[in-house]
Amino acid sequence: MPGSKSISNRILLLAALSEGVTDVCDLLASDDTARMLDALSTLGVSILQIGRDHYRLQGVGDQFPLRLPTTEADLFLGNAGTVFRPLTAMLALAQGHYRLSGVPRMHERPIGDLVDALRQVGADITYLGKEGFPPLQIKPGRIHPGEITVRGEVSSQFLTALLMVLPFLRAEMDELPVITVAGELISRPYIDLTIALMARFGVQVEREEWRRFTVPADQRYRSPGQVFVEGDASSASYFLAAGAIGRGPVRVEGLGRDSVQGDIRFAEALERMGADIRFGDNWIEASGPGPGGLRAIDLDCNHIPDAAMTLAVTALFARGNTVLRNIASWRVKETDRIAAMAQELRKLGAEVEAGSDFLQISPPRGELVANAAIDTYDDHRMAMCFSLVSFGAPVRINDPRCVSKTFPDYFEKFAAIAYADPGQGKFAARIDSSDIS
Numbered sequence: 001m002p003g004s005k006s007i008s009n010r011i012l013l014l015a016a017l018s019e020g021v022t023d024v025c026d027l028l029a030s031d032d033t034a035r036m037l038d039a040l041s042t043l044g045v046s047i048l049q050i051g052r053d054h055y056r057l058q059g060v061g062d063q064f065p066l067r068l069p070t071t072e073a074d075l076f077l078g079n080a081g082t083v084f085r086p087l088t089a090m091l092a093l094a095q096g097h098y099r100l101s102g103v104p105r106m107h108e109r110p111i112g113d114l115v116d117a118l119r120q121v122g123a124d125i126t127y128l129g130k131e132g133f134p135p136l137q138i139k140p141g142r143i144h145p146g147e148i149t150v151r152g153e154v155s156s157q158f159l160t161a162l163l164m165v166l167p168f169l170r171a172e173m174d175e176l177p178v179i180t181v182a183g184e185l186i187s188r189p190y191i192d193l194t195i196a197l198m199a200r201f202g203v204q205v206e207r208e209e210w211r212r213f214t215v216p217a218d219q220r221y222r223s224p225g226q227v228f229v230e231g232d233a234s235s236a237s238y239f240l241a242a243g244a245i246g247r248g249p250v251r252v253e254g255l256g257r258d259s260v261q262g263d264i265r266f267a268e269a270l271e272r273m274g275a276d277i278r279f280g281d282n283w284i285e286a287s288g289p290g291p292g293g294l295r296a297i298d299l300d301c302n303h304i305p306d307a308a309m310t311l312a313v314t315a316l317f318a319r320g321n322t323v324l325r326n327i328a329s330w331r332v333k334e335t336d337r338i339a340a341m342a343q344e345l346r347k348l349g350a351e352v353e354a355g356s357d358f359l360q361i362s363p364p365r366g367e368l369v370a371n372a373a374i375d376t377y378d379d380h381r382m383a384m385c386f387s388l389v390s391f392g393a394p395v396r397i398n399d400p401r402c403v404s405k406t407f408p409d410y411f412e413k414f415a416a417i418a419y420a421d422p423g424q425g426k427f428a429a430r431i432d433s434s435d436i437s
Contacts, residue, residue, distance in 0.1 A: 001231030001239075001254040003028035003053065004261060005406045006193060008229050009036045009082040013090065013164060014201045016045045017066075018059035020223030026254075027053045027229050031405045032080040039077060039087060044069025053229075061221050065143060066168040071096035079106045079334055079378070079405070081157055084134065085114060089161035091138050092123035093168050099128070101135035105378065108133065109332050114158040117150040121169060121177075145169045147178045152185030152210070155332060159185065159213075160194045166215045167203050179213040186329050187305045189262020196260050200224055231255040233263035235407050236284065237310040238384050240267060242417060243286030244275035244294060245317045245391045250417055251285040266307035272297050273318055296320030301327050306381065312341050313385045315361040316350060316368060317392060328357035334405075335377035344382065347372040348389060368393035380405040387414050 008028040013036070015022035027033060029052065037055070041047050045068075046058035060068060071094075077084045079102055088111065091098045101107070112132030115125050124141035127133065146169075150158050162179050169177035185191065188210060195205045202222040207213045231254025243250030255264065257279040267284055271277045273296070274289035288294070296318045301308035308324050315322035330337035342354040349364030370393040376382040380403045387410075389395040403410040 001236050001252050002030070002407055003229035003254075004232040005030065005032055005234075006082060006190065006232075006261070007197065008033045009080075009086070010160070010164070010194060010197050011227055011229060012036045012040060012055075012057070013086050014197060014221060015057040015223065015227075016040050016043075016059055017061035017090070017164070017168075018201050018221035018223045019062040020059055020225075022057050022059065022223040023050075023226040024055045024057065025053065025226065025228045027055055028232065028406065029053060030408060031078060032082060035078050035080045036083045036087075039075050039083060042070060042073050042075060043091075059221070059223055061168075064168060064170070064220075065095065066090070066093045066165070068094045068096060072098070074099045075101070077102045077106065079103045079109075081106075081109060081155070081333075085111065085155070085157040086161040086164055088114060088125070088136060088138070089118060089165045092118045092125060092141065093143055093165055095140040095143075096138070097140070098138040099135065100138070101128075105334060106134055110154060111136070111158075113151045113154055114161055117148045117158065117162055117179075120148050121146055143169070145177045147180060149180045149182055151183050152181040153183045153328070154186075155329060156185065156187035156190045159191055163191070163194050163205060163213060164198065166205075166213070167220055170215070170217060170219075176214050176217060181211050181213075185210045186302055186326070187262070189265075189303050193260055193262065200227065230259060230261065232406070233259055233261035233266065234306040234381075235384070235410075237263065237266045237307040238388065238410075238414070239417065240270060240275075240277075240284060240286040241310050241314045241388055242391070242414075244270050244273065244288050245314060245388060246418075247288035249276075249285050249287040251283050253283045256280050256282045256284060263304050263307040266304050266310065269297065269299055269304065269307075269311055270314070272299070273314065292319075294318040296322040298323040298325070300325050305329050309337060309341065309381050309385050310388070312345065312359055312361060313388045316345070316348060316363045316389065318363065320362075322361045323358060324361075325358045327359065331356075334379040335382070337379065337381070340375075340377050340379065340382055341385075344372075344374050344386060347374065348393070348395075370394050371396065373398060376400070376402050378402050380407065384410055384414075387411070390418070 351362040
């Protein structure tokens with residue numbers, strides 16, 4: 001599997017904020033990581049590419065308060081939330097003049113809760129367009145330690161961004177900087193991931209339940225020397241689902257039973273649907289169920305917000321009505337994923353009920369609608385999820401190149417595990433210059 005996007009961009013930022021030199025190995029090669037690398041380089045972080053997926057970063061986080069070599073920059077960050085949100089927090093403390101912008105969809109993704117939280121400690125951030133949304137202008141502020149309150153129900157990336165800069169908010173007095181979460185915290189496994197990676201760079205986060213987070217005094221980031229990026233569990237979900245739908249077995253390598261990623265629990269969801277799942281130290285394998293086929297599930301997806309999209313398409317091959325709950329965060333991702341998923345599933349003959357934070361999917365009574373043209377809304381996960389339809393009917397996926405955000409060679413990898421069955425006429429994979437069929 002390619003490296004995890006979530007781990008890749010967190011490690012790059014932590015390496016930049018650390019004392020010392022960090023070798024980052026098995027880094028994901030994608031649009032999102034390219035945005036982070038370009039931004040850090042523009043900000044004065046020394047980055048040397050040693051191999052295709054091996055980078056060496058010289059950290060700049062050896063001083064308090066935080067200072068960056070470049071004190072004025074205009075950064076274009078595409079549609080990369082894992083870049084835009086953490087960099088907003090870092091630059092708010094860096095005492096420079098910075099402008100952050102992205103593609104039009106990035107300017108529709110809310111950031112107001114993060115900006116409000118940073119303003120509580122003196123950050124000077126101005127909206128250059130619509131209130132509560134990018135683009136942003138950041139100027140030197142009068143940063144001071146104190147308690148930060150942030151809402152938890154919109155995006156866990158806001159809390160991740162604040163946690164990663166928390167060591168730079170330490171007080172010279174006994175008072176420690178504290179983050180308090182108001183409301184329900186969604187996507188908690190991503191916060192666990194952030195805390196685990198911070199610990200790898202020498203900073204321990206203490207938390208009280210999911211409400212209060214602190215960093216003890218006298219902690220700062222120090223390079224671990226060399227770090228390896230684990231395979232991406234969200235990307236693994238498409239191949240594991242292929243094993244379950246197509247009867248498998250399909251084995252993914254690069255992550256296993258001890259993965260630090262929350263989306264590893266996607267395998268448990270497949271198991272509940274009847275799939276045969278096996279784990280190794282560095283692999284996971286999925287095979288289909290017996291003659292009865294897959295069965296529907298009713299699942300709270302707070303722990304697997306990205307991989308839950310794969311379950312929505314897998315539901316087309318399951319008996320009964322599948323309900324995916326607690327997915328409100330889908331609406332503020334690369335597209336409104338609840339609306340997009342409902343629209344495209346209906347093209348295949350499914351009955352879909354979409355709510356503010358749930359989807360209910362009933363597969364067609366007969367065959368899937370053949371030769372449906374699936375729109376992807378410039379969302380990489382829409383393209384990858386709907387490739388699974390091909391195990392039941394021919395399908396066309398428009399604008400497949402959007403997968404470059406996280407998995408540029410996805411369709412080549414998918415074609416490698418798929419095969420044509422002339423006797424059944426069920427499946428064919430073809431790649432051409434304009435679409436994927």
